[in-house]
Amino acid sequence: MERRWGANLSNNMAKNLIISASKANQLYWLGRYQERVYMTLHFLRKCYDQMIDGNPESYHHLRETLDPAHKYSSNEEFALGMVYDETNPSSVFSALNRAMDNAILLREDIYTETLSYIEMSIALMKKCKKDNKINMTLLQYITDWSLAFWGSAEQRIYNTRILNIMMIGRHVEFLDMMLRYSDDFKRITLAYRHLKKYLNELPASVDSDVAGQLDALIVEEAFDLSNEEYKQKVTKYINKMIKI
Numbered sequence: 001m002e003r004r005w006g007a008n009l010s011n012n013m014a015k016n017l018i019i020s021a022s023k024a025n026q027l028y029w030l031g032r033y034q035e036r037v038y039m040t041l042h043f044l045r046k047c048y049d050q051m052i053d054g055n056p057e058s059y060h061h062l063r064e065t066l067d068p069a070h071k072y073s074s075n076e077e078f079a080l081g082m083v084y085d086e087t088n089p090s091s092v093f094s095a096l097n098r099a100m101d102n103a104i105l106l107r108e109d110i111y112t113e114t115l116s117y118i119e120m121s122i123a124l125m126k127k128c129k130k131d132n133k134i135n136m137t138l139l140q141y142i143t144d145w146s147l148a149f150w151g152s153a154e155q156r157i158y159n160t161r162i163l164n165i166m167m168i169g170r171h172v173e174f175l176d177m178m179l180r181y182s183d184d185f186k187r188i189t190l191a192y193r194h195l196k197k198y199l200n201e202l203p204a205s206v207d208s209d210v211a212g213q214l215d216a217l218i219v220e221e222a223f224d225l226s227n228e229e230y231k232q233k234v235t236k237y238i239n240k241m242i243k244i
Contacts, residue, residue: 023109024165024205026102028244030110031169033099037121038146039177040092044082045136045143065180066090083139084129092142093125110166111156117149164201165244171195172238179235183225192218199241210241 019027047059059075071088072078085091100122103115121142128138150170157163174191178184192214199206214237216222217230224230 019161019165023106024244026105027109027162027165028169028172028242030099030102030106031166032173033095033102034118034146034149035170035173036090036095036177037092037099038143039174040082040090040095041139041143041146043177043181044079044092045139048079048134048136062181079134080132083134084125084132092139093129096122096125096142109157109159109162110153114149114152114156117145117152121145161202164198165205167198168195168202168205168242168244171198172242175238176235179225179231179238185220185223188223189218195238205243207241207243210237213237214241 043062047062059078063072063075063078066082067078072081081088081091083092086093086097088094096118100118103110103118107115124138124141128135153163153166157166171191171194175188175195178188178191182188196211199211214234217234217237222230
């Protein structure tokens with residue numbers, strides 16, 4: 001009887017590890033959107049602090065990257081739009097809504113406690129949007145809840161495949177944003193190593209040929225984010241490498 005029970009348990013565990021293509025896609029994009037929330041707030045806060053210190057030009061690089069069509073007419077309008085504009089796919093609010101869309105479908109996999117951090121963030125965003133101003137003190141709660149989301153996921157999600165797919169999405173988004181908005185070689189290479197660690201846990205999710213080409217590009221000798229062609233090539237390969 002004990003052997004039969006053990007065999008049934010092993011079979012059930014094997015079944016639980018099977019993830020459909022649609023669910024894998026939802027997990028991947030949940031990871032990406034949740035990281036987009038965190039990183040967008042990080043860059044906006046950095047620029048906002050510099051503006052307060054008397055450097056109004058600090059927004060220009062971020063604006064040119066995020067608003068190339070010049071939808072927003074001023075730095076203030078740009079800041080409000082990047083936080084609250086739900087029609088802007090790059091805004092914090094838009095990313096939160098997309099994260100929620102995926103998280104709702106994954107409630108049983110990520111658990112209510114993890115989902116609650118996104119729910120609290122959206123509730124606070126709605127409250128802040130009514131005031132139509134940037135309150136970095138209140139928005140800090142969303143940054144903190146974003147970190148708490150990942151802490152909860154790591155503590156509560158026992159299916160390592162589910163967590164690994166989310167973490168792959170998280171690190172792909174981090175790399176994508178760092179390549180566009182920053183030139184910190186050490187942080188980019190560290191994030192790339194973390195991404196490869198999660199990809200190694202799911203070898204079917206990575207194109208090894210593209211990964212080899214990326215390995216040759218993300219080295220100090222080749223690293224040059226002032227070269228737009230190089231930047232676009234690395235970004236393209238990172239997204240092409242993932243098979244989720």
